[in-house]
Amino acid sequence: MRAPRVVTHNVVSVDGRLTIAPGVSLLAGDARWDAVAAGVGDPYAWVRRTHDPDVLLEGSGSFVPSPGVDGSAPPEAPGRGGSAADADDAFLPAAVVDVPGRRWFTVVDGRGRVDLRYAELSEPGWAGWHALVLTSRAAPGAHLARLRDQGIPYLVVGGPRVDLARALGVLARRLGVRTVVSTGGGRLGGALLRAGLVDEVDLEVLPAAIGGRGTPSLFDAPPLRPGEWPVRLDLISVEEPGGGRLRLRYAVRGPAGP
Numbered sequence: 114m115r116a117p118r119v120v121t122h123n124v125v126s127v128d129g130r131l132t133i134a135p136g137v138s139l140l141a142g143d144a145r146w147d148a149v150a151a152g153v154g155d156p157y158a159w160v161r162r163t164h165d166p167d168v169l170l171e172g173s174g175s176f177v178p179s180p181g182v183d184g185s186a187p188p189e190a191p192g193r194g195g196s197a198a199d200a201d202d203a204f205l206p207a208a209v210v211d212v213p214g215r216r217w218f219t220v221v222d223g224r225g226r227v228d229l230r231y232a233e234l235s236e237p238g239w240a241g242w243h244a245l246v247l248t249s250r251a252a253p254g255a256h257l258a259r260l261r262d263q264g265i266p267y268l269v270v271g272g273p274r275v276d277l278a279r280a281l282g283v284l285a286r287r288l289g290v291r292t293v294v295s296t297g298g299g300r301l302g303g304a305l306l307r308a309g310l311v312d313e314v315d316l317e318v319l320p321a322a323i324g325g326r327g328t329p330s331l332f333d334a335p336p337l338r339p340g341e342w343p344v345r346l347d348l349i350s351v352e353e354p355g356g357g358r359l360r361l362r363y364a365v366r367g368p369a370g371p
Contacts, residue, residue, distance in 0.1 A: 170301070246260060
């Protein structure tokens, strides 16, 4: 089965910042970000309507703020589709996996640091969505045991970090996943981009400039090395939803050449 289509979707400032300052998690709320993002509404509603994803992908940094540490980056084996081998270990209970129309809210958590407090999303409109964890051999056995006790499926793919390319292949083969939308932070987005796994970049751009050294940005990947080229994008569409915001969709063409 072909690897899933991968879209990154983020709400960003005009200079590509994902939050106000280093160490500021928007899960806890921030009045300054709320002010510049007024009118955006629920970004997940637009993502689900536009892309109809089987998987919404988040990085561990969205739940466990820790500057410079994230189980999602970098992937071990870049390349679309990854290895033909299956996951090293998996917990995929049939009672959860074999539900018709099942969709996944998925966390990349290579070190087993995220303490998920739910198995299924209970909010109205999220029926059928279930938590899933992509982890690595670095995750403690006790953490995997807790996931099993909670009924949260997981895939152990790679080590010491999650091999994202291989994980996408496993999601396609074992769970029939066709479309993944990553709404995670810059390290996860950067890892996907550097591995050549991104098919489309979607942005909601806020009318604000934030700046600041170390402030998380859209693709926090290692710098390009000599001979490496930027990723070229083709504009798909531009929308002006109001309030000075822009919705931009780009198809990934691939690395630019000389």
